[in-house]
Amino acid sequence: MTAAPAQALLLASMLFALGLLGVLVRRNLLFMLMSIEIMLNAAALAFVAAGMRWHAADGQVMFLMILALAAAEAAVGLAILLRLHAAGRPTLDADTGNRLKG
Amino acid sequence: MILNAPFLLFALVAVWATFMVVTRAVAIHALLYLVVALLALACIFDVLGAPFAAILEVIVYAGAIMVLFVFVVMMLNLGRPDRLRENTWITPRTWVGPGILAALLLAALADALAMAPPDGGPVVVIDTRQVGLALYGPYVLMVELASFLLLAGLVSAFRIGRHIRGEDAP
Secondary structure: OEOOHHHHHHHHHHHHHHHHHHHHHOOEHHHHHHHHHHHHHHHHHHHHHHHHHOOOOHHHHHHHHHHHHHHHHHHHHHHHHHHHHHOOOOOOEHHHHHHOOO | OOOOHHHHHHHHHHHHHHHHHHHOOOHHHHHHHHHHHHHHHHHHHHHOOOHHHHHHHHHHHHHHHHHHHHHHHHHHOOOHHHHHHHHHHOOHHHHHHHHHHHHHHHHHHHHHHHHOOOOOOEOOOOOHHHHHHHHOOOOHHHHHHHHHHHHHHHHHHHHHHOOOOOOOOO
């Protein structure tokens, strides 16, 4: 395969648009977190594609940073989710999250 | 424009699985589709000559982070009312506006791809050694910052998740 970055960048754009669609449409906090993971993955794919085009390792270094960011984001987001659920809320509707306290 | 068969296959799988993630009503089904999408993305990284990124995608993303999501779904115990409510939320009326917005973003990004750099010859595999040399050479400060970020995430997740069942939280 030749290093054609346009195809990989197009795929990254499609995945990012799908993730954005998920964040906008879904009101369940769990699905919103999953969509954010999809968007982070699309950004990582763009970095790796750029690194492939220029034959540089920097793209994969940025992929590692995105991986660390996604891990921290998932840990904190899921902890907040469990906290909201333990506070007695019957749903995971994002619109009722304004009553978070403490 | 050269279409590469394995890349095209994995790209189709990734886009299809991602679409299924966004449209499922049951959380665990969406999670399984998300694992499929992440594995397809790992295969794409391997095709693009980044085997280290592919292996990390499988181990950290499809392994660790997805297991975290599965544990949370188990603890939340989402039942039938949630499923019914999600089904009432996934109506065509709620999809139109965000769908148009996402399509506009995709059109803008695809339009910008006309200025993508030209092809750069055959794919060169960038192995773990080169990534490690770059990571602990010019990017060593970013490694330290990432460790700060992970420590902050650990502390805040511990603080938020403490006393999650009891009422004696300070």
